Amino acid sequence: MIAKQWWLILFALTLLFSVFPQTTLAEEPNITSETAILIDGKTGQILYEKNSGQVMYPASITKIVTAILAIESGNLNDSVEVSSEARQVDGTRVYLAEGETVPLEKLVKGMMVNSGNDAAVAIAEHLSGSVDAFAEEMNAFVKDELNLQDTNFTNPHGLFNEEHVTTAKDMARITQYAMQNDEYRSIASLKEMEWSGEEWDTTLINHHRLLLDHDYVTGGKNGYVSKSGFTLVTSAEQDERELIAVTMKANSSNTAYQDTLKLLNYGFNAFTPVVYEEGKKIGTIGDTDYMLSKELTLLRNNDEEVELTITDDGVMESSIGSITSLLDSSLLSAKSLNDSSTPVADVETSVNKTSGEESTSNEWLNLAILVIGIGMFMVILLALILSKKSSHRRRSRSFP
Structure with missing residues (x-):
């Protein structure tokens, strides 16, 4: 019985760590x-x-x-x-x-x-x-x-x-x-x-x-x-x-x-993808809008969001925390505000929203998995304790 209980404890611990969000372990x-x-x-x-x-x-x-x-x-x-x-x-x-x-x-x-x-x-x-x-x-x-x-x-x-x-x-x-x-x-x-x-x-x-x-x-x-x-x-x-x-x-x-x-x-x-759609506007300099010329996938780590900005020189940058990256200029296209064609929607907020929604979703998912894992571990542990007490009572009645 004791060996069986130890196997159950080992199983519970394995189950807990297997469902624990892996992203929290990436350093x-x-x-x-x-x-x-x-x-x-x-x-x-x-x-x-x-x-x-x-x-x-x-x-x-x-x-x-x-x-x-x-x-x-x-x-x-x-x-x-x-x-x-x-x-x-x-x-x-x-x-x-x-x-x-x-x-x-x-x-x-x-x-x-x-x-x-x-x-x-x-x-x-x-x-x-x-x-x-x-x-x-x-x-x-x-x-x-x-x-x-x-x-x-x-x-x-x-x-x-x-x-x-x-x-x-x-x-x-x-x-x-x-x-x-x-x-x-x-x-x-x-x-x-x-x-x-x-x-x-x-x-x-x-x-x-x-x-x-x-x-x-x-x-x-x-x-x-x-x-x-x-x-x-x-x-x-x-x-x-x-x-x-x-x-x-x-x-x-x-x-x-x-x-x-x-x-x-x-x-x-340690990183997950964040997708930005073709045509997303990154910023405006003077009378020119800068937008993505094709779909762009950047990476975010577990703790910090990706930010896309345009410099005064018309260069696109991405930032994660204190790390700033200059991105390939071929990823950008420019459009004069004087152009009478259909304007591109201002998507600076939607870019942030895209990464923000993904971040929030991942955080809630990780939290839910963690809570479920801890809950299952506690249920198994409680069952073991109750089983042990029940066994002790049966032994007490059999051998006064």
Whole structure:
């Protein structure tokens, strides 16, 4: 009888915790890396950041930029002749031979999978004529195309240079842009590839360990030089949600991986979607209304609401607590108030109402589940106590 009672108590406790609202258990992660950021891969909304604007040395995560530039500005079917400079570069290589001819696509894959610095130099020289000229192209890309002001590259591979710097926030934005390209996504997701060259025949295994160990990880790049510490960029997908995590200057590769897993678990478990319909007006500046050009899904955490605003420069921002995110300008359309066509309804209140209703509904649902769970636990516990008293009375009558 005693064993049976303990089993019932265990069942009651299991039942209580299974119905307890999971959202109350999701806490902001404790990140050890010096800087880190987690963003929504579809919108750029920032979900977590730690010193994400601090200028750092990127190491080999630099190769994300080299890869997307090669894909967008080069012809992957081109044949590339390897120079002596590429052959002699320091660090991790795919052991290209001087004078060897290699397809550009193969070089990009070797650079991303095996972090080949020689492949990166060969790509740079093929596209721009020299490493220095390619670095100028890299900087023009991040500043003109992505409007990033805290990044400066001096080479295509990430070997240390005092002026070769970026931030976790900038690297997240660069990765978000790159992941919109299907060819890049395909290459970034390669777990291994067969490599056959004049000096090396082998099977390359991707250096990004999480890509090998977790099916929901879709790509990324790791890096290390002594001045940068361990750097890591990771993209992941789950339940139609895409996240990008960046950690920089971890004291070990294991720390970088553990911090990244904490960020991804936090992003997938602690946030719920809030949908804003196409045509929703975000705000008015002068005689111009700004509205969503397409449906937008943002994420809210358990405690704070998402707020959408428009800046004086016509840039859309989302805020969760103290975190503000600049959102993609392609999500906005503008309409002059002098336009005589049918006006768009003022939906600033309905946007807030949308997230507010969802928040209120979720809070009431969580409260109801909690009350029911506690009630069931108390009923089972009371039944056990009454059963025990009844058994004691029966024993008292049988043995006076």
